[in-house]
Amino acid sequence: xxxxxxxxxxxxxxxxxxxxxxxxxxxxxxxxxxxxxxxxxxxxxxxxxxxxxxxxxxxxxxxxxxxxxxxxxxxxxxxxxxxxxxxxxxxxxxxxxxxxxxxxxxxxxxxxxxxxxxxxxxxxxxxxxxxxxxxxxxxxxxxxxxxxxxxxxxxxxxxxxxxxxxxxxxxxxxxxxxxx
Amino acid sequence: xxxxxxxxxxxxxxxxxxxxxxxxxxxxxxxxxxxxxxxxxxxxxxxxxxxxxxxxxxxxxxxxxxxxxxxxxxxxxxxxxxxxxxxxxxxxxxxxxxxxxxxxxxxxxxxxxxxxxxxxxxxxxxxxxxxxxxxxxxxxxxxxxxxxxxxxxxxxxxxxxxxxxxxxxxxxxxxxxxxxxxxxxxxxxxxxxxxxxxxxxxxxxxxxxxxxxxxxxxxxxxxxxxxxxxxxxxxxxxxxxxxxxxxxxxxxxxxxxxxxxxxxxxxxxxxxxxxxxxxxxxxxxxxxx
Numbered sequence: 001x002x003x004x005x006x007x008x009x010x011x012x013x014x015x016x017x018x019x020x021x022x023x024x025x026x027x028x029x030x031x032x033x034x035x036x037x038x039x040x041x042x043x044x045x046x047x048x049x050x051x052x053x054x055x056x057x058x059x060x061x062x063x064x065x066x067x068x069x070x071x072x073x074x075x076x077x078x079x080x081x082x083x084x085x086x087x088x089x090x091x092x093x094x095x096x097x098x099x100x101x102x103x104x105x106x107x108x109x110x111x112x113x114x115x116x117x118x119x120x121x122x123x124x125x126x127x128x129x130x131x132x133x134x135x136x137x138x139x140x141x142x143x144x145x146x147x148x149x150x151x152x153x154x155x156x157x158x159x160x161x162x163x164x165x166x167x168x169x170x171x172x173x174x175x176x177x178x179x180x
Numbered sequence: 181x182x183x184x185x186x187x188x189x190x191x192x193x194x195x196x197x198x199x200x201x202x203x204x205x206x207x208x209x210x211x212x213x214x215x216x217x218x219x220x221x222x223x224x225x226x227x228x229x230x231x232x233x234x235x236x237x238x239x240x241x242x243x244x245x246x247x248x249x250x251x252x253x254x255x256x257x258x259x260x261x262x263x264x265x266x267x268x269x270x271x272x273x274x275x276x277x278x279x280x281x282x283x284x285x286x287x288x289x290x291x292x293x294x295x296x297x298x299x300x301x302x303x304x305x306x307x308x309x310x311x312x313x314x315x316x317x318x319x320x321x322x323x324x325x326x327x328x329x330x331x332x333x334x335x336x337x338x339x340x341x342x343x344x345x346x347x348x349x350x351x352x353x354x355x356x357x358x359x360x361x362x363x364x365x366x367x368x369x370x371x372x373x374x375x376x377x378x379x380x381x382x383x384x385x386x387x388x389x390x391x392x393x394x395x396x397x398x399x400x401x402x403x404x405x406x407x408x409x410x411x412x413x414x415x416x417x418x419x420x421x422x423x424x425x426x427x428x429x430x431x432x433x434x435x436x437x438x439x440x441x442x443x444x445x446x447x448x449x450x451x452x453x454x455x456x457x458x459x460x461x462x463x464x465x466x467x468x469x
Contacts, residue, residue: 125307147337148327151263153307162332180323180341 095119098160099167100127105143105174109135115168120157124150131173143172143179184445188429189360191221193270194293197232200300203247204239213239216293220358221267221429222449224318225253225260226311227356232298247300252308255296259305263321264383268454270294271427272383319352322450326351329451330370332379339370355449363449370451378443379451382415385427385458408442409435412457425458 098120102111131140144163160169199213215235233244253260255273327337347366354363426433428446443453
């Protein structure tokens with residue numbers, strides 16, 4: 001069951017400054033129940049209209065004006081990332097979002113856009129699952145700062161605190177082993 | 181200091197492993213099958229999976245190669261994460277603790293045994309990292325732990341990445357063959373005399389179920405030295421530090437110790453200092469055993 005977190009005011013503000021945070025609804029990925037979400041930071045103007053349409057459709061649906069059909073089409077687009085049952089919904093710190101920058105290594109497809117936001121209480125395994133699903137590949141190898149692969153159980157917020165560069169955690173990824 | 185390092189390196193656990201009944205041939209009936217072994221505290225338990233299964237191969241339904249990828253270990257029904265040093269897992273899970281040999285009436289014959297279970301199944305637990313490439317996969321995981329540790333200590337992983345291939349292999353062989361001299365010699369190339377930060381993993385006593393994620397913290401080592409009590413104060417929710425116990429390598433630690441010193445003497449074979457924090461309610465539970 002997906003839970004939608006709305007942050008319209010943020011989205012609107014970001015739209016105006018062209019550094020847009022796509023609403024979590026439109027661009028989040030769900031693996032299980034979607035209590036915690038991954039959202040995308042995108043600078044592409046081509047998505048603005050689509051984003052606004054989705055935004056207003058969602059608003060309509062929230063006040064009961066949107067039809068079921070629209071709702072279902074939205075949910076098929078939405079990609080809400082899995083929740084970690086360990087994280088309590090009332091644990092505010094674990095819900096705070098941090099930025100992750102994905103950098104492809106070698107011939108693997110790049111992520112567009114490259115910067116995502118994710119709740120910091122998630123384990124690193126969530127990123128592996130997200131990339132595998134997004135890139136539609138079986139194996140993925142991720143490295144922090146082009147150096148090491150952290151334990152899948154490590155909390156992303158811890159990694160971000162310790163290894164962030166300009167407030168972003170740099171995650172390089174590859175379809176085969178890149179750094180030993 | 182060298183003597184403490186030697187004792188830490190040579191620390192062992194007496195482990196009784198009950199083999200999953202689904203693996204055993206029916207002629208044994210319902211009789212449980214046990215393997216008793218002594219495991220170094222400073223190792224990953226999965227390095228022993230094959231040797232444990234070899235001990236009971238005459239009673240197994242299938243060939244070892246068919247089942248080895250579907251194996252994990254449990255203690256008291258909780259998953260034992262193989263990627264944590266087994267000594268640390270023991271300190272987190274085990275509830276009975278012998279404070280002193282003087283407390284034991286038959287100290288001449290007393291042996292403390294940890295009972296765990298080897299489980300086999302098609303559905304692996306959620307946080308268990310499947311081992312599909314045997315020891316080479318474990319070696320790679322361990323090397324990345326060292327790279328992360330090196331990054332925290334030095335600000336980059338070059339110390340590990342620039343190791344000569346022979347040194348890398350000797351480093352891993354020192355874990356497999358329990359050669360402390362070789363291990364210390366190579367780890368000295370990675371650990372600087374004055375590290376920038378200290379890699380520490382904080383565990384909470386009693387929490388190793390499938391949802392458990394240890395907290396990895398970097399302690400700033402530049403400027404004023406930090407003590408264990410400062411670290412606990414920062415990361416524990418308890419108000420009264422006097423009722424908190426911190427254990428590393430099975431030893432309760434005084435809270436006024438310097439963290440850099442602790443890292444030098446108690447750090448594990450994966451390059452991290454593993455600390456287990458026992459909160460008051462856990463202490464009460466301990467005493468009841």
